[in-house]
Amino acid sequence: MTPDLDTVFSALADPTRRRILTMLLEDDMAVTDVAEPFEMSLAAISKHLTILAGAGLISQEKRGRVKWCKLEPDALKGASVWMQGFGQFEPVNLDAFEAFLAQELGDSPD
Structure with missing residues (x-):
């Protein structure tokens, strides 16, 4: 049985858990090695x-x-x-959007 999306996204919502996953990209790790870089209890x-x-x-x-x-x-x-279902949309260029807003609002960008 595969976990549902809510459970996966809930697990991914925490930065500590995302960092652990990044660490495990390299190789399997002992729990004590996973815990080492964090300033929290085992x-x-x-x-x-x-x-x-x-x-x-x-x-x-x-x-x-x-x-x-x-x-x-x-x-x-x-x-x-x-998430790939949303790939049909063009990515937003935030710099261009900021320049557009500055022009429309009569402000100069920083």
């Missing part, structure tokens, strides 16, 4: 990992006495397909 990191695992974004397995985390990139497929 229990707090474990809660983040539980949310990521619940969303199917990572898997965890015990190897000996060490719990390892592995990125599960297929879990992002549903979210990616959903």
